């Protein structure tokens with residue numbers, strides 16, 4: 001299976017780190033609050049965070065009372081940053097691709113992932129591997145880019161605008177055509193996989209997961225009013241989709 005590792009490209013990593021360091025970033029303002037609301041009580045739980053990035057979530061889970069947290073990521077840059085900046089006694093980080101999680105030998109009470117599954121070529125196979133790592137009562141809580149946001153390939157502007165440049169509506173391009181998309185945003189050579197909502201759901205169900213909750217991000221009005229240049233387009237399409245699942249029967 002193809003594995004992209006663009007976060008080890010220095011220009012991309014620098015862009016991502018600067019973006020994450022900026023107080024008004026989409027992760028902290030739009031995505032993370034919803035993900036955190038969907039988490040169960042973490043006290044004593046054994047947690048696996050797939051695509052842990054710089055380790056902010058893993059460290060947060062430890063502060064929320066998790067018994068232990070393992071953060072895995074394909075990127076050497078990310079793992080190094082996480083170890084240097086988000087270490088905690090019960091948090092460990094390991095360089096491992098999500099495609100290879102079948103090599104993990106332990107089981108987890110909670111598996112999380114934040115904006116990583118966009119890069120999975122075979123989503124159903126990933127869901128099956130995750131199910132295999134879940135203890136009987138375990139939960140999977142994850143976010144990814146919303147299919148309405150990934151139905152874009154850089155050919156057209158994201159938005160149709162008024163003559164004065166205001167966003168009128170989002171341009172959804174080839175929603176029904178799934179697969180690899182290559183765009184030059186946020187940096188040249190960026191690749192992700194677009195899937196329809198039904199395809200995501202059917203892959204989870206097909207892999208033996210029971211979906212308990214699904215949410216879509218909506219940016220609070222005060223943020224949209226404060227920074228329309230950044231958040232103004234978010235009423236036209238949701239940016240992120242979230243799922244909470246349990247291990248179902250197969």
Ligand SMILES: C[S@@+](CC[C@H](N)C(=O)[O-])C[C@H]1O[C@@H](n2cnc3c(N)ncnc32)[C@H](O)[C@@H]1O
Pocket residue numbers: 003004005007027050051052053054056057072073074075078096097098099113114115116119
């Ligand atoms: C958008 S960042 C999110 C990072 C972190 N979860 C957060 O919320 O800040 C995507 C992360 O997925 C990681 N990633 C991409 N492809 C991966 C793969 N095949 N296996 C594991 N991690 C991967 C990247 O290295 C990067 O750290």
